[in-house]
Amino acid sequence: MKDATILRKTISKLAVSKKCQEKAQQLCNLRAEKKERKLEESKFAGIPASQIIEIESDDDEVVESHPNYMRNASSYNEIPEVPIYEPTAEEFANPLRLIEILNEKGFAKYGCVKIRPPKSWKPEFSFNPSNKKLNVREQLLSNLNEGKSFIENTNMYTLEEFKEMADNFAKNYEQKSPFKFKNSFRANEYEYWAMVEDPEFKKDSVTVEYAADLPSSKYGSGFPSSNSGHPFYLNNLSNSKDSLFQIITRKQEAISGISSPWMYSGMLFASFCWHVEDLYMYSTNYMHKGAAKTWYCIPGDYKEAFDNIIKEKFGVLFFKEPSLLYSIVLTMNPLELVKRKIPVYRTEQKAGELIITFPQVYHAGFSHGFNVSEAVNIAMPAWIPNAKQATSDYARDGSFKKCTFPYEWLIFENIRKINQLKFSREARDQLINAYKEMKDKELGNREKVMKCYDKVLVKPFNNPHIRYDYHTCSTCSNYTYLSFISCMTCKKAGCTHHITVCNCLNTKMVLNTRFTEKELTETFIEIEEDENTDDGDSEQ
Numbered sequence: 001m002k003d004a005t006i007l008r009k010t011i012s013k014l015a016v017s018k019k020c021q022e023k024a025q026q027l028c029n030l031r032a033e034k035k036e037r038k039l040e041e042s043k044f045a046g047i048p049a050s051q052i053i054e055i056e057s058d059d060d061e062v063v064e065s066h067p068n069y070m071r072n073a074s075s076y077n078e079i080p081e082v083p084i085y086e087p088t089a090e091e092f093a094n095p096l097r098l099i100e101i102l103n104e105k106g107f108a109k110y111g112c113v114k115i116r117p118p119k120s121w122k123p124e125f126s127f128n129p130s131n132k133k134l135n136v137r138e139q140l141l142s143n144l145n146e147g148k149s150f151i152e153n154t155n156m157y158t159l160e161e162f163k164e165m166a167d168n169f170a171k172n173y174e175q176k177s178p179f180k181f182k183n184s185f186r187a188n189e190y191e192y193w194a195m196v197e198d199p200e201f202k203k204d205s206v207t208v209e210y211a212a213d214l215p216s217s218k219y220g221s222g223f224p225s226s227n228s229g230h231p232f233y234l235n236n237l238s239n240s241k242d243s244l245f246q247i248i249t250r251k252q253e254a255i256s257g258i259s260s261p262w263m264y265s266g267m268l269f270a271s272f273c274w275h276v277e278d279l280y281m282y283s284t285n286y287m288h289k290g291a292a293k294t295w296y297c298i299p300g301d302y303k304e305a306f307d308n309i310i311k312e313k314f315g316v317l318f319f320k321e322p323s324l325l326y327s328i329v330l331t332m333n334p335l336e337l338v339k340r341k342i343p344v345y346r347t348e349q350k351a352g353e354l355i356i357t358f359p360q361v362y363h364a365g366f367s368h369g370f371n372v373s374e375a376v377n378i379a380m381p382a383w384i385p386n387a388k389q390a391t392s393d394y395a396r397d398g399s400f401k402k403c404t405f406p407y408e409w410l411i412f413e414n415i416r417k418i419n420q421l422k423f424s425r426e427a428r429d430q431l432i433n434a435y436k437e438m439k440d441k442e443l444g445n446r447e448k449v450m451k452c453y454d455k456v457l458v459k460p461f462n463n464p465h466i467r468y469d470y471h472t473c474s475t476c477s478n479y480t481y482l483s484f485i486s487c488m489t490c491k492k493a494g495c496t497h498h499i500t501v502c503n504c505l506n507t508k509m510v511l512n513t514r515f516t517e518k519e520l521t522e523t524f525i526e527i528e529e530d531e532n533t534d535d536g537d538s539e540q
C-alpha cells in the first residue's frame with residue numbers, strides 16, 4: 001500500500017519534471033537577459049561590474065509573475081508578520097500571568113504571538129513513543145480547498161520511520177513553480193498554495209502525511225514528565241496558577257488535547273486547516289525540533305467576518321456539509337482574505353519557539369519538513385466570557401458542534417474548591433463573579449420556565465453526580481449541565497433557552513435541576529464568608 005503510493009508519486013513527479021525543466025530553461029533565459037540589462041545600466045551609471053551583487057531579499061525575485069498562474073511570486077510578502085515577544089525569565093515562569101501581560105500589551109489584535117523563551121530555557125526533548133506506531137492523515141493538497149475528509153491510516157509508522165519517509169519526500173521534492181526564491185520558506189509557501197488552489201498546479205499536487213492529535217497520555221509528551229518541571233512545560237500548564245484545569249489535574253483526570261497535550265509530527269506541506277479552538281480557548285503550541293511551521297492567523301474580532309467569507313466562497317460545500325469548518329478539513333489562501341479586507345498575520349515558528357493563539361482566532365498553516373510539536377489549551381477565569389460566546393455560537397449552529405464540556409461545569413468544579421486552588425486575587429474575583437452571574441442567570445431562567453407553562457414539576461436529577469455530558473438539548477445539542485426542561489408526554493428535553501422543546505401543545509413540563517436554588521445560593525454565601533475571613537493571601 002505504502003509502496004504503491006510512493007510509486008504513484010514518483011510517476012507523477014517524472015511527468016511534471018520535464019515540464020518543469022522547460023519552464024526552468026525559459027526562466028534561465030529571462031534571468032540572463034535581465035542580468036545583461038543590469039550590467040548595461042550599471043556601466044551607464046559608472047559602477048564597476050564587480051560591485052554588482054544580487055541582493056538577498058524577498059523582493060528580488062527575477063520573475064515576478066506568469067500569465068498562467070494565479071499569484072505573483074511576491075504576493076505573500078504583503079501579509080504582515082505575527083509579533084514576537086521575548087519574555088524575561090521571571091515573566092516566563094508564570095505562564096498565565098504572561099498571557100495577561102500579552103493582553104495588556106495589546107497583542108490580541110494580531111491573533112497570535114510568537115514567544116521566544118529565555119535563552120536558558122532548554123527543555124530536554126523527551127518524546128519517545130519507541131515502537132508505538134503513529135496514526136497519520138493523508139492529505140492531498142489539491143483537496144484542501146474542496147473540503148474532502150482526510151484518509152486516516154492507523155498505526156502506520158514509528159517516529160523513526162515517519163522521519164525517514166518525511167526526509168526522503170523533502171529531499172526528492174521538485175519545485176513546480178519556475179520562480180526563484182532566495183528564501184526557502186517563501187518558495188514552499190508559493191508551492192503550497194499553488195498546489196492547493198491554482199488549476200495550473202493542482203493537477204500536479206502531492207499527497208503528504210501528518211501524524212496529528214496524538215494524545216500525550218498514550219504517546220508521551222515531548223517535555224520531561226515531572227511535577228518539578230518548568231511551568232511552561234506544556235504537560236504542566238494545566239496545573240498553573242490561575243488555570244481552570246488545576247481542579248481536573250488534581251483529580252488525576254484530563255481532557256485529552258485540551259488540558260493534556262497532543263503531539264504532532266509533520267513533514268513538508270503537512271497542513272492544519274482553518275479552525276478556532278474548542279470553546280474559543282487559548283492555545284499554546286511548542287515546536288520541539290525539526291523544520292519550521294508557517295502559521296496564518298486572523299484576529300478574534302474578525303471571526304464572524306471570516307465565517308461569512310469562507311461560507312460565501314465555498315457556498316456549495318457548506319450547503320452539502322454545514323459543519324465543514326468544525327471538521328478542520330478546509331483551507332483557503334490567506335490572500336483571498338486579505339483581498340476581502342480581513343487582517344491576516346503570518347509567521348514561521350522554528351524549533352524552540354512557542355505560538356500562543358488568543359480566543360476566537362482562526363489559524364491555519366503547514367510544515368516545511370519533518371518536525372515534532374506539541375499543543376495544549378489554556379483556560380483561566382478571564383476566558384469565561386469567551387466560553388459563553390462560543391456556547392451561544394454553537395447553539396446557533398444547532399447540532400453541528402457540541403461543546404467539549406459545559407463551561408458551567410468548570411466554573412462549579414473550581415468554585416467548590418476555590419480555596420485549595422492557586423488563583424491570583426484578580427483571577428479569584430473573576431471566577432467568583434462568573435459564578436454569581438451564572439447562578440443569577442440560572443435562577444432567572446428557572447423563573448421564566450415556571451411562568452411559561454401552566455404546570456411545572458421541579459425535580460432534582462436522578463443522580464446529581466451524573467457526568468456533565470449526560471443530558472443535552474434536543475434543539476441546540478448543548479449540554480444541559482445545570483438544568484433542563486422535559487415534556488411529560490413526548491419526553492423531549494431542552495436547555496433553558498429552548499424551553500418550547502416540543503410540539504405536543506402540552507402544558508405540563510418537568511424542570512430537572514442538578515442543584516436546588518438553596519444549594520446554588522448557599523455555595524455562593526459560603527465563598528463570600530470565606531472571602532471575609534480570608535486575609536487575601538490565597539497562594540499569591
Ligand SMILES: [Zn+2]
Binds near residue numbers: 474478494497498
Ligand atoms: Zn438548547
Ligand SMILES: [Zn+2]
Binds near residue numbers: 502505
Ligand atoms: Zn412533547
